[in-house]
Amino acid sequence: MKKVQSQVMEKDQVCILLFEARNYNLAMIDVVKQLQNKKICYVSLNKTYGVLMRDFKKNGIESENIFVVDTKTGEIEPSEKSKSSSVCYVSSPAALTELSIVISYILKQDHFDYLIFDSLSTLWLYDKETYNGVAKFIIYMMNKIKSSNIRALFTVIKSENHSFLVEEASSCADLTIEYKNGIMHLLR
Numbered sequence: 270m271k272k273v274q275s276q277v278m279e280k281d282q283v284c285i286l287l288f289e290a291r292n293y294n295l296a297m298i299d300v301v302k303q304l305q306n307k308k309i310c311y312v313s314l315n316k317t318y319g320v321l322m323r324d325f326k327k328n329g330i331e332s333e334n335i336f337v338v339d340t341k342t343g344e345i346e347p348s349e350k351s352k353s354s355s356v357c358y359v360s361s362p363a364a365l366t367e368l369s370i371v372i373s374y375i376l377k378q379d380h381f382d383y384l385i386f387d388s389l390s391t392l393w394l395y396d397k398e399t400y401n402g403v404a405k406f407i408i409y410m411m412n413k414i415k416s417s418n419i420r421a422l423f424t425v426i427k428s429e430n431h432s433f434l435v436e437e438a439s440s441c442a443d444l445t446i447e448y449k450n451g452i453m454h455l456l457r
Contacts, residue, residue, distance in 0.1 A: 281443035283411050287427045288448045296448045298328045307382035312338040314362040314391035363395040365406045376417040388424040404437045411441040
């Protein structure tokens with residue numbers, strides 16, 4: 270991600286980041302690298318805390334400023350929960366009420382510069398029949414964030430299946446950026 274793009278994201282409070290599936294992991298590392306000097310709350314719906322920390326270390330990302338909300342460990346490896354003060358566990362990515370309570374608490378603490386929500390595409394997997402729960406959750410969270418001092422990046426894997434999600438999320442976001450072939454393009 271170019272420095273210009275990170276400067277743009279600093280001006281806008283809620284940003285949607287669209288990624289191609291094939292570039293997703295590299296793009297996420299790139300985003301975190303750009304923000305690693307900021308205090309980050311990383312809400313992970315895709316990877317466990319342990320996997321994220323290994324990925325960050327492998328890619329030269331200092332993690333002392335990163336707090337993780339882990340929704341995967343409780344679902345797939347409950348016995349692997351870390352005792353670290355840098356992680357909070359939510360029972361599963363589908364536990365929207367629990368996730369909402371945790372994020373609301375984090376926003377009230379005002380300890381973070383950025384909240385990275387990885388990813389809206391994963392939420393869709395848990396409510397692809399109706400989209401209603403996910404759409405309401407997204408709009409609620411974005412409005413809650415806008416009443417705080419934190420900046421938020423919501424990630425989405427670009428796909429025809431997620432066009433509704435992108436449309437809903439973009440209607441509430443200040444900015445939408447597409448990461449394509451290693452370059453970020455402002456869409457809105």
